Amino acid sequence: MKIEQAIATYVGYKQSLGMRFVTQARMLKSFSKSMGSLDVDRIRPKSVRAFLDGNGPMTRSWHCKFGTLTGFYRFCLARGYVSSVPLPTTEPRCPQTFTPYIYSEDEIRRLLQAAAGRATRRIDALTSRTLLLLLYATGLRIGEALSLNLADVDLDDRVLHVRGSKFYKTRLVPIGTDLTQVLREYAQRRCKRSPLDSDAPFLLTSRGGRVSRAGAEQAFSQMRSQAKVCRHDGARYQPRLHDLRHTSAVTRLVRWYRDGADVQRMLPQLATYLGHVHISGTQCYLSMTPELMQHASARFEQFFLREASHA
Template identity: 60%
Template sequence: MKLPEAVAAYVAYKQSLGMRFATEARTLKSFYRMLGNIDIREVDADRVYAFLAGNGPITAFWHRKLSALRSFYRFAIARGYTTSSPLPLTVPKEPRTFVPYIYSREEMKRLLAATADRERCNLSSLTCRTLLLLLYGTGLRIGEAVGLNLADVDLDSGILCIRESKFYRTRLVPTGPDLTSVLAQYAAERNKWPPLNPDVAFLLTKRGQRLSRAGAEQAFKHLRDRAQVRRDDSARYQPRLHDLRHTYTVTRLVSWYREGADVQRLLPQLATYLGHVHIAATQHYLTMTPELLRQASLRFERYARGGDNHA
């Protein structure tokens, strides 16, 4: 059996069980695109290693790709598509968790200022600015933002309906008066462009098409370079569009600490707001940045002195 056919059968099987399986499907699709339309039995260890890392370092993404391939090959062997797995028997230790970039207010100002020059971009200045403020002000995932339809944006109530996001969950996200005003300004311009069906995209490209995740990320790279926002540590990646989600979350947690709020009690609410299935994903943020660690340390010092006892 050809590799693309085996992957298609595996993805169809997983989705028949009610799983969205979008991320793993993309990983496996990139796998057979790189290797070509070869027989699954022809896949060897060298090709697998080339797909996993090429000449780059071992990353968490390397391990996620390996995990997807492992599950696929268990399925393929069980179905008789192949008799053995070409995957590595020994696996390098997973690197320490990637530390996301947290944008400062000054950097956000520079990024927003850079949206004024979008002549060679597929996005208008208004669309680019609205996308940045939407992600910065709500912590949405990129896919959730570009997936918004007109009907999902309730400007009267200041509510976004995020439908069947990463974990097949729908949730309501309040936007607050300032962001609602930004979205209303965009909607007033966007509604001049067809189509206006409630089930069509809220964020559009200059061609009137739904903004894609790849298009949004590419536009952001140009903005980042123009705004001269860079990280100087040893991280493999420069600041990303997705880091706006991390910035929102860390900013919210720091604000709670400074206000003296009971952060542990509020974490489940934040997890629901962000669309996290498990609270552990939200708790991870508590040790993500020096500022949060400093705020937690100050909170503990107050507790030790007999003051504020919120954890």
């Protein structure tokens, strides 16, 4: 069986189980392309190792590719497509976990200023600014924000309908007065150059189409450079558009601490708002910034002293 046919069968099997399997399918397609038109049982360990190693430094993508190929070859082995697995028997040490970038309020202001005064061939200044405010105010995933249609943005009830996002979840996301006004102003302007079709995208390109993730990230990269927002911690990656989601969550947690709220009790609500399946996905935000750690430590100290006084 040819490698592309085996991969198509495997991807079809995974998706029939209800899995999206988009990222893994993309990796396997890249693997098939690098192997050429070979039978799946003719692929040698040296070729697989070259695909895993790539051309750059070791990153976590090595382990992502390795895990994806492990599942694929188990599938092939169980069905007799191959008689042996050409994967390495040992894995290199996994590099340090990537740390998201948390934008300061000053950096957010500079990014918005850069967005307001800059338009690209694909995305105008108003769309760029609206997208930044939407991500920062709601913590939506980039794909969720770009997938919003006109019918999903209910400005009267101040709620967003996020449909079929990660894990096939659909949820309602309440929005505040300020963001509602921003989206209302954008809606009024975008409707002058696009039909009022409920299934039309809310965020538009300069040509009236849906903004792609690649286009949004390219525009953000230019805005970030203009705003002179960059990392100084030696990390390999510069601040990303997706980091606005992390910044939104951390900002909310810091405000709760400042207001004296019971953060542990509020975490499940934040998890639901962000679209997390498990609360553990939200708890990771508790250790992201020194200010947040300071608030959490002070809260624990107060709790400890109160308990000690009752002992």
